[in-house]
Amino acid sequence: MAGDDHYIHPSTQMFDNIMMDPSWEFQHFTAMPPASLRTVSVDGPFLQILEQPKQRGFRFRYGCEGPSHGGLPGASSEKNRKTYPTVKISNYQGQARVVVQLVTALTQVPQLHAHSLVGKQCDKGICIADLQSKDSSISFPNLGILHVTKKNVAKTLEERMMEALRMGYNSGIAIHPEIDALQGEVRVPREVTDHQRSIISIAAANQAKDMDLSVVRLMFTAFLPDSDGGFSRRLEPVVSEPIYDSKAPNASNLKIVRMDRTAGCVTGGEEVYLLCDKVQKDDIQVRFYEEDDTGLTWEALGDFSPTDVHRQFAIVFKTPKYRDQKLQKPTSVFVQLKRKSDNETSEPKPFTYHPQIIGETGGSTLRS
Known part of the structure; x- marks a missing residue:
């Protein structure tokens, strides 16, 4: 040209x-x-x-x-x-x-x-x-x-x-x-x-x-x-x-717009619908983590595949298990988007893990 x-x-x-x-x-x-x-x-x-x-x-x-x-x-x-x-x-x-x-x-x-x-x-x-x-x-x-x-x-x-x-x-x-x-x-x-x-x-x-x-x-x-x-x-x-470069696929800022649920059981495996700004299906993770005064104490990733990323603006994933399966009271952690290629992260959102109740039949239910 x-x-x-x-x-x-x-x-x-x-x-x-x-x-x-x-x-x-x-x-x-x-x-x-x-x-x-x-x-x-x-x-x-x-x-x-x-x-x-x-x-x-x-x-x-x-x-x-x-x-x-x-x-x-x-x-x-x-x-x-x-x-x-x-x-x-x-x-x-x-x-x-x-x-x-x-x-x-x-x-x-x-x-x-x-x-x-x-x-x-x-x-x-x-x-x-x-x-x-x-x-x-x-x-x-x-x-x-x-x-x-x-x-x-x-x-x-x-x-x-x-x-x-x-x-x-x-x-x-x-x-x-x-x-x-x-x-x-x-x-x-x-x-x-x-x-x-x-x-x-x-x-x-x-x-x-x-x-x-x-x-x-x-x-x-x-x-x-x-x-x-x-x-x-x-x-x-x-x-x-x-x-x-602002027009490159990995250049956009990551942002969680909305999640259909912000709490779940410590056993994990619960489905969450997350709306977000534009992401690349092969280059995105949903990261759960917990911190205290000394720093990071726990982190895990939501479970989903590239096919669960819909039109670059929605992710359907399953929550990870919390580190303490014998949790006695609700505890708050954070969830954020993380780009794999450059480790860029979004602003975190709160997520609450609730203890499980073991029923008479051996099944577990959510305890608030």
Whole structure:
């Protein structure tokens, strides 16, 4: 699509200008050094996230849709009080450069994500912003997330990896052991060899197969000026909480709207009709649990199968047995929805377990 080209294959003009502009001093922008050389100190400068991005409710847009209306909000953003992702360099006052990249959310080590950051100070899928001497924190109010088309995931990822190696952005992320080992200072763009291109092409194809396009994280890396004034002192990067595409199936907030019964016998096995906001039948659980002052004391799952989830808005399940079958008086527990893929939970609802009465025939009945 014509609109995609503008975002997915942007001009190199901005980066060429940066390299030629002495005020950016890009020649001193470095890759992340090995762990033994990292600038990490309890008393020294360190980067931290002051305002996390809002995890849900923000839509990733395709290139053909045009720019996003409003940037990615902060986690505490409200209608009349907007906030945005914000980072702070603690124990430091002075200039710094902050690089923001999209990385994967579900891999053990962050990998570059094929989606792109778009907006002010963004190009080739990343954002570069300078922190002024008078400030200790910097916000990112205009970040949009461009959704790569599925057919372009591997190609875009390959371009992203190539640029990361060329410019020294390959630190803190996993591409390939040979590429990851290249952690030297990058004063001018690297020349990428044919062998490295081949490695990156294979790595991009492999990572593209398992890439989840519905969720990303922001990775922030700060660089402080060295004695020559170039930004080469790298601080440990920080990675945000996951950001879920609002139109993805697992992005909706979980909510129990109503249950036809809120009490049952300790023996369990009683049928409950639960109305809820949209859920995915293969990715949802009904969790019963109990807590005291020390924490969780009991939990169990309602019994149902995917076929018991009706049109994504109702679940018919059977209550689990309570932990104490000899309960002498009613006890209150909680019930909530839980998404298996990300452990997201709904607000809990109360549920009361009642003791059982053993009748003369040996059958049990509910005792209130």
